[in-house]
Amino acid sequence: MSAVTEPGTGPDTGLRGRAGVPSPAAGPGGTGAQPGGRAAGLWRRRSLRFRLTAAASAVLAVALAVSAYVMIGVLGNALITTIDESIYQRARDTVSLADAGRLPDQMTSPDGTLLQVLDATGRITHATPGTDRLVPLLDGPARAAVIGAGRARFLDGKPYGIPHLLRVRVLSADHGRTVVAARPFSEVQTSLATAGHVLLIGTPLLLVLLAGASWMIIGRTLRPIAALRRGAEEITDTARSRRLPVPEARDEVHSLATTLNAMLARLEKADSRQRALVSDAAHELRSPLASIRLQLEVALGHPGGQDWQETAEGVLEDTMRLSRLAEDLLALARLDERGGRPARREPVELDRLVPQAVERYGGGVTVKVPDGPVTVAGDALDLGRVLVNLVDNALRHTCAPVRVELRAEGADAVLTVTDDGPGIPEPDRERVFDRFTRLDSARSRDEGGAGLGLAIVRETVHAHGGAVHLEDAAPGLRAVVRLPLS
Known part of the structure; x- marks a missing residue:
């Protein structure tokens, strides 16, 4: 007696889907990949020109197919309407003749319309040549149905010895008579078949022509992008100043090329700035x-006659210079990293910050602040460093105490630092804000900095939405910082 196994519980059911035994639904290799996924991957690997052309051709094919279908339908309806109007007119003329009693014994129809005139008993009294004179094209109930519908209908002519499909219309006349008018539909079928053959051959040819035109037009449209790619390949480390070609047409590719060139200019500027920073820092x-x-080599070479106290002081002084330079470089690096934004935005009371920042200078600095609060939004540490850098720079060139003044002017807080030193020539007043820029007088002084103090001031002030400039104080120089009030 054989065991009965239910569907889905056979001996191999539990093996399918286990490790090492691929399921029937799994793709090649048992990975479960579906053909649709492979097709999508193959489509994505095609060129943009091919995909655009294929998509445009598919849309054109659908549009042409729908247009051909609609055209055949409209043409068929128009031809049927024409035949219906023709047979209706012929039937009306025949009804008029019958009502007037002027029907000829031998009826003719120049346009090929078949006519039958039936009396009240259904007997054919008049008919055109080619029409059966004994059997009506429509029996009594059918004639009544056509008259009630008020429109023509199709009729197979083969049972009546007419090898065509007919379009039949029936009208009533006086004395219970009826007029049956019919016309072969073969001419319409021939016209529709001819139009269908033309569309069947012409539509694929037109599609191929349009696809070829799309391929060429898309290729010409993508040519500027190919030029951009070639231009990008030519930009190397030794040709950083080169730019991508910009097409003449004011289109999206033109905007893309302009944007990319602006990006390259910014990158080149940043790269040049970084290289200059590294070079100047190394110097x-x-x-x-x-x-x-x-100093250390001299001290170690002549240890007996060396003043170690003096050597240590000299090494300490140079170490402090290195420490200040490292702090300035770190401050600039942080400003660059933040992308021109302050480390934090919080209310900063400058009327309190300014006296606290210059307190360490004692009598070397005089301070004038307003009685009311002067508050800006930003980072207190960075703003304090701005003031310290300006005061340090002024103290290196002044004889009298440095004057620091704070005031509110319109929507801005104005901070000025004034000294009575030799000043800076007007052509150099903007240049001194560049990194590692020192005038000759500053370079000759031992206490001169590395030329980063004013650079830190300008970038910090710009990060807080303000502006800084130098102006003549007659005598001396005045640094003016403007920050928006919060």
Whole structure:
């Protein structure tokens, strides 16, 4: 007696889907990949020109097919309407003749319309040549149905010896008579078949022509993008100043090329700035390192006659220069990293911050602040560093105390730092805000900085939405900082 196994519970059912035994639904290799996924991947790997052309051709094919279908339908309806009007007119003329008693014994129809005139008993009294004179095209109930519908209908002519499909219309006349008018539908069928053959052959040819035109037009449209790609390949480390070609047409590709060129200009500027920073930093680091090395070599070479206290003081001074340079570089790096934004935005009371920042200078700095609060939004530490850098720079060139003044002017807080030193020539007043820029007088002084103080001031002020400039104080120089009030 054989065991009865229910569907889905056979011996191999539990093996399907287990490790090592691919399921029937799984794709090649048992990975479960579906053909649709492979087709999508193949489509994505095609070129943009091919995909655009294929998509445009598919849309054109659908549009042409729908247009052909609609055209055949409209043409068929128009031809049927024409035949219906023709047979209706012929039937009306025949009814008029019958009512007037002027029907000829031998009826003729120049346009090929078949006519039958039936009396009240259904007997054919008059008929055109080619029409059966004994059997009506429609029996009594059918004639009544056509008359009630008020429109023509189709009729197979083969049972009546007419090898065509007919379009039949029936009208009533006086004395219970009826007029049956029919016309072969073969001419319409021939016209529709001819139009269908033309569309069947012409539509694919038109589709191929349009696809070829789309391929060429899309290729010409994508040519500027190919030029952009070639231009991008030519930009290397040794040709950073090159730019991508910009097409003449004011289209999306033109906007893309312009945007990319602007990006390249910013990158080139940032790269040049970074290279200059590294070069200048290396130059500034070399001097104190060389001084430290020289002092230590001399001290170690002549330990007996060396004043170690003096050597230690010299090494400490150079180390402090290195420490200040490292702090300035770190501050600039943080400003660059934040992308021109302050580290935090919180209310900062400048009327309190300014006296606290210059308190350490004692009598070397005089301060004038308003009685009311002057509050801006930003980072207190960064703004304090701005003031300290300006005061340090002024103290290196002044003889009298440096004057620091704070006031509110319109929608801005105005901070000025004034000294009575030799000042800076007007052509150089903007240049001194660049990194590692020092005038000759500053370079000759031992206490001169590395040329980063004013650069930190400008970038910090710009990050807080303000502006800074230098102006003549007659005598001396005045640094003016404007920050928007919160």
